[in-house]
Amino acid sequence: GNSVTQMEGPVTLSEEAFLTINCTYTATGYPSLFWYVQYPGEGLQLLLKATKADDKGSNKGFEATYRKETTSFHLEKGSVQVSDSAVYFCALTGGFKTIFGAGTRLFVKA
Amino acid sequence: EPEVTQTPSHQVTQMGQEVILRCVPISNHLYFYWYRQILGQKVEFLVSFYNNEISEKSEIFDDQFSVERPDGSNFTLKIRSTKLEDSAMYFCASKFREGQGIHEQYFGPGTRLTVT
Numbered sequence: 001g002n003s004v005t006q007m008e009g010p011v012t013l014s015e016e017a018f019l020t021i022n023c024t025y026t027a028t029g030y031p032s033l034f035w036y037v038q039y040p041g042e043g044l045q046l047l048l049k050a051t052k053a054d055d056k057g058s059n060k061g062f063e064a065t066y067r068k069e070t071t072s073f074h075l076e077k078g079s080v081q082v083s084d085s086a087v088y089f090c091a092l093t094g095g096f097k098t099i100f101g102a103g104t105r106l107f108v109k110a
Numbered sequence: 111e112p113e114v115t116q117t118p119s120h121q122v123t124q125m126g127q128e129v130i131l132r133c134v135p136i137s138n139h140l141y142f143y144w145y146r147q148i149l150g151q152k153v154e155f156l157v158s159f160y161n162n163e164i165s166e167k168s169e170i171f172d173d174q175f176s177v178e179r180p181d182g183s184n185f186t187l188k189i190r191s192t193k194l195e196d197s198a199m200y201f202c203a204s205k206f207r208e209g210q211g212i213h214e215q216y217f218g219p220g221t222r223l224t225v226t
Contacts, residue, residue, distance in 0.1 A: 032214070034214060036217075042219065043201060043217055043218060043219035043220045044153070044201060044217040044220075045217075046214055046216070046217075049214055089152075089153060091153075093214070093215070095166070096141070096143075096158040096160075096165050096166040097143070097155040097158055097166055097168075098143075098145075098155065098203075098215055099155065100145075100152050100153040100154075101152065102151070102152045103152060103153075
């Protein structure tokens with residue numbers, strides 16, 4: 001069945017550091033890929049998405065490219081801020097449901 | 111911008127009691143979902159609902175769970191006899207259309223259920 005694997009956290013960075021959170025997936029067919037963000041005490045917010053191979057999703061300085069050859073969708077940001085501290089979930093949709101990775105907690109220190 | 115809403119934000123109940131979690135999906139959406147997230151763990155799919163029937167459910171969604179769209183706006187999740195392990199954050203989501211890569215699911219803010 002479909003699955004998503006993302007790097008374990010927590011990830012702790014200093015402000016303005018470069019961020020990478022790795023995500024790989026297993027799926028049949030051609031799923032859509034997403035990154036969701038969950039700020040403390042809040043629900044899930046869609047951060048970015050990509051619907052086909054080589055698509056790049058981007059939002060708020062975050063980027064991720066749908067790599068079919070490596071079945072990956074790594075999240076990157078060139079310069080993180082304290083306000084980026086949150087849990088980040090990689091997810092895929094194929095069929096009716098969305099399958100989430102375990103989440104990666106990011107702490108950004110001032 | 112339209113959003114999915116959920117009530118209550120926090121529900122405390124005693125073991126064995128019935129609870130109903132309520133959701134108002136985005137008004138022109140056709141597909142509805144419930145997910146749960148046990149504290150500190152991953153978000154897990156429970157059930158999807160379309161055209162007034164369940165389209166897919168997970169192994170978590172046993173006979174203790176049911177869903178209903180009682181009118182044109184609400185979408186509810188009922189747990190008949192709650193257990194301690196039902197304590198979690200429950201997220202409702204809705205989607206306009208099905209199909210790969212066409213539309214993403216929009217999530218509500220969640221209801222935190224605490225079973226004591």
